[in-house]
Amino acid sequence: MKIVFATNNAHKLDEVRQVVGDKFALVSLRECGIVEDIPENEPTLEGNALAKARYIYERTGADCFADDTGLEVDALGGEPGVRSARYATDGHDDEANKRLLLERLQGVENRAAQFRTAVALIMGGKEYLFEGIVRGRIATEQHGEGGFGYDPLFVPEGYDRTFAQMSAEEKNAISHRGRAVRKLAEFLQNL
Numbered sequence: 352m353k354i355v356f357a358t359n360n361a362h363k364l365d366e367v368r369q370v371v372g373d374k375f376a377l378v379s380l381r382e383c384g385i386v387e388d389i390p391e392n393e394p395t396l397e398g399n400a401l402a403k404a405r406y407i408y409e410r411t412g413a414d415c416f417a418d419d420t421g422l423e424v425d426a427l428g429g430e431p432g433v434r435s436a437r438y439a440t441d442g443h444d445d446e447a448n449k450r451l452l453l454e455r456l457q458g459v460e461n462r463a464a465q466f467r468t469a470v471a472l473i474m475g476g477k478e479y480l481f482e483g484i485v486r487g488r489i490a491t492e493q494h495g496e497g498g499f500g501y502d503p504l505f506v507p508e509g510y511d512r513t514f515a516q517m518s519a520e521e522k523n524a525i526s527h528r529g530r531a532v533r534k535l536a537e538f539l540q541n542l
C-alpha cells in the first residue's frame with residue numbers, strides 16, 4: 352500500500368520507514384512532485400499536521416500523513432512548542448535554536464521537557480489524529496553526534512544519555528515520533 356509522508360527530511364523518512372516496516376511504501380513529497388515548502392502557520396501541532404496533510408490531499412488525492420513536532424519545556428511554559436523550528440530565527444537554524452534554549456534555561460533548575468508529535472492521517476478522504484509524547488530533561492550542554500534538531504540536548508526519562516547519543520533504533524523505540532507513528536501503523540494494520 353502506498354502512502355505519502357509529508358516530509359523531505361531524510362532523517363525523519365528513515366525513522367518513520369523503520370517504524371512502519373515493509374507493509375506500506377512511504378512516498379516522500381519530492382517523489383510525488385511537491386517541491387515547495389508547505390505552510391505551517393497554525394497555532395498548534397495538530398493544526399499544522401492537519402494543514403500539511405490537507406495540502407497534499409488536495410493536490411494529489413493520495414492517502415497521506417503529516418507530522419508536526421514540538422519541544423515543550425516546562426519552565427518555559429511549553430515553549431518553544433509549535434515554534435520549535437523557528438525558535439531563534441525564521442529559518443531552520445538548529446545551532447541557533449539550541450543556543451537560545453540553553454540561554455533561556457541558564458540557571459533554571461527545573462529542566463523537565465517533552466517532545467510531542469502530532470500525526471494527521473487522511474485516508475479515503477477521512478481525517479485521523481495520533482499523538483506521541485516522550486518526557487525528559489534538557490541537558491546543560493550538547494552531547495552526541497546522532498539524530499537532528501534538539502537531540503543533543505534532550506535526555507529522555509530513565510536514561511542518562513541524549514537522543515543524539517543513541518542509535519536510530521534506540522531512539523525510535525522511545526521517541527515521540529516513534530510512538531505517534533506506531534499508533535498510526537497499528538491503525539493502518541487493522542484496517
Ligand code: IMP
Pocket residue numbers: 418419420421422435436437443445448498499500501502514526528
Ligand atoms: P518538525 O515540525 O517535525 O519539522 O520539527 C520542528 C522542530 O523540532 C525542528 O526544529 C526540529 O529540528 C525539531 N525536532 C523535530 N523532531 C525532532 C527530534 O526527533 N529530535 C530533535 N529535534 C526534533
